[in-house]
Amino acid sequence: MHAHSSLTPRPLTAAIAWRDAGGIETDRLRLVGVTRDYARGKEIFGEGEKAEFVYSVIRGAVRAFRVLADGRRQISDFYLPGDVFGVEPGADHGGSAEALCDTVLVVARRSVLVDEGDGAMSRRLWRLAIDELKRCQDHLLTLGCRTASERVANFLSDLAERLDCGTTLELPMSRQDIADYLGLTIETVSRCLTQFQVAGLIKLHGCRTVELCRPRALGDLCE
Amino acid sequence: MHAHSSLTPRPLTAAIAWRDAGGIETDRLRLVGVTRDYARGKEIFGEGEKAEFVYSVIRGAVRAFRVLADGRRQISDFYLPGDVFGVEPGADHGGSAEALCDTVLVVARRSVLVDEGDGAMSRRLWRLAIDELKRCQDHLLTLGCRTASERVANFLSDLAERLDCGTTLELPMSRQDIADYLGLTIETVSRCLTQFQVAGLIKLHGCRTVELCRPRALGDLCE
DNA sequence: CGGGCGATTGAATTACATCAAATTTCGTGG
DNA sequence: CCACGAAATTTGATGTAATTCAATCGCCCG
Numbered sequence: 009m010h011a012h013s014s015l016t017p018r019p020l021t022a023a024i025a026w027r028d029a030g031g032i033e034t035d036r037l038r039l040v041g042v043t044r045d046y047a048r049g050k051e052i053f054g055e056g057e058k059a060e061f062v063y064s065v066i067r068g069a070v071r072a073f074r075v076l077a078d079g080r081r082q083i084s085d086f087y088l089p090g091d092v093f094g095v096e097p098g099a100d101h102g103g104s105a106e107a108l109c110d111t112v113l114v115v116a117r118r119s120v121l122v123d124e125g126d127g128a129m130s131r132r133l134w135r136l137a138i139d140e141l142k143r144c145q146d147h148l149l150t151l152g153c154r155t156a157s158e159r160v161a162n163f164l165s166d167l168a169e170r171l172d173c174g175t176t177l178e179l180p181m182s183r184q185d186i187a188d189y190l191g192l193t194i195e196t197v198s199r200c201l202t203q204f205q206v207a208g209l210i211k212l213h214g215c216r217t218v219e220l221c222r223p224r225a226l227g228d229l230c231e
Numbered sequence: 232m233h234a235h236s237s238l239t240p241r242p243l244t245a246a247i248a249w250r251d252a253g254g255i256e257t258d259r260l261r262l263v264g265v266t267r268d269y270a271r272g273k274e275i276f277g278e279g280e281k282a283e284f285v286y287s288v289i290r291g292a293v294r295a296f297r298v299l300a301d302g303r304r305q306i307s308d309f310y311l312p313g314d315v316f317g318v319e320p321g322a323d324h325g326g327s328a329e330a331l332c333d334t335v336l337v338v339a340r341r342s343v344l345v346d347e348g349d350g351a352m353s354r355r356l357w358r359l360a361i362d363e364l365k366r367c368q369d370h371l372l373t374l375g376c377r378t379a380s381e382r383v384a385n386f387l388s389d390l391a392e393r394l395d396c397g398t399t400l401e402l403p404m405s406r407q408d409i410a411d412y413l414g415l416t417i418e419t420v421s422r423c424l425t426q427f428q429v430a431g432l433i434k435l436h437g438c439r440t441v442e443l444c445r446p447r448a449l450g451d452l453c454e
Numbered sequence: 455c456g457g458g459c460g461a462t463t464g465a466a467t468t469a470c471a472t473c474a475a476a477t478t479t480c481g482t483g484g
Numbered sequence: 485c486c487a488c489g490a491a492a493t494t495t496g497a498t499g500t501a502a503t504t505c506a507a508t509c510g511c512c513c514g
Binding site for chain 4: 378379415416418419422437438
């Protein structure tokens with residue numbers, strides 16, 4: 009893919025659905041807008057910027073994060089194809105977002121999320137927020153309670169499930185990204201992966217491709 | 232207060248507002264229902280239970296948490312007077328909630344949150360979820376990046392602000408609760424507090440009362 | 455006043471971080 | 485297609501913040 013950051017002049021309309029958590033509410037948020045390419049590492053929006061647009065991932069992946077004054081970074085979530093992000097109730101973005109790899113997004117004006125008077129849009133936004141909150145609470149449990157190995161095992165299991173990629177997982181993010189997501193260092197992440205490989209749980213084919221040899225055993229490690 | 236857990240026969244109507252994050256949307260959620268007393272430590276709802284009711288704190292405090300299979304516990308949030316909690320889009324509660332101390336709640340059937348057709352209720356629920364998400368992401372930053380001292384300092388500053396109590400803070404929770412909230416042990420929490428006391432930042436009057444002597448310096452510790 | 459639980463303090467241990475190479479991966483140009 | 489070089493990852497040695505284990509203290513409540 010030849011990525012560039014300018015608004016592409018493609019007036020393409022894309023309809024995006026995301027995972028349905030329950031089964032009660034079949035109503036999903038659909039985002040209509042233009043597609044736009046972001047090169048690896050490019051900023052999508054920054055903390056404190058006006059939240060003018062909302063986004064949905066078509067291809068690639070995105071990291072959402074905040075940084076402390078001294079540069080320590082916490083990645084709160086990775087967004088994958090089908091995910092919607094950047095939706096804020098306030099005027100400004102509370103965190104930053106960057107493309108992990110060359111990435112294609114649907115970008116829509118925030119105003120497309122306005123209600124048609126029936127409250128359906130607000131209900132979709134509520135669902136979106138609650139689903140993200142649930143993921144955030146899971147993540148909190150991981151950072152507060154789990155050991156390094158459990159964190160990495162849980163990360164691999166979760167990512168494999170979200171990418172729906174069978175047993176061979178293509179990591180869109182670097183070790184540094186994984187470390188900043190899991191509250192560890194790159195060295196510790198690396199050691200955990202080799203430890204899993206030695207134990208026969210995974211097999212690394214280059215550092216971005218992970219084959220899950222015993223996904224069940226990996227899942228058990230997560231507690 | 233003489234707390235008990237049975238539904239009190241007081242058909243009191245309480246209207247509860249919570250903190251407004253922005254300034255744009257002045258519309259706040261109000262919960263109408265009966266009040267109910269919970270003794271210290273009593274369960275309000277458990278993980279996996281049907282989410283039949285929603286709650287608002289009148290007096291006291293509540294811990295929301297999840298536990299791993301082996302008993303490790305992560306407290307995701309404390310709810311204080313004015314806070315609304317227990318609102319779920321799905322059928323079941325994703326976590327548990329217990330009273331930290333003798334506590335009075337407004338309990339309302341979930342059905343009171345149904346829209347009147349104008350989407351106003353869904354918008355309020357969205358705001359509620361987003362505000363909780365923001366708090367959760369702050370918490371994530373703490374658990375992923377900060378040292379033990381920074382966590383405890385941040386915890387004290389945040390709680391003092393939320394309780395709006397000036398410089399003398401009455402802790403509604405035990406050291407174990409603080410530890411499980413911050414991803415630390417009780418010993419580490421205790422050591423941080425004495426360290427702050429030695430440094431002249433706080434003064435402990437019994438283990439539940441904290442006087443913030445230099446709140447600014449404490450805030451600076453949070454990064 | 456005395457019993458018991460929660461909190462504090464101290465000593466030893468450890469999981470993870472830090473510091474410092476060695477090695478692999480991968481993009482780029484010959 | 486292969487070789488080169490920079491960047492990312494892995495591996496090893498050492499350091500340390502926080503945990504664990506073990507008393508002791510002190511606050512509360514009968």
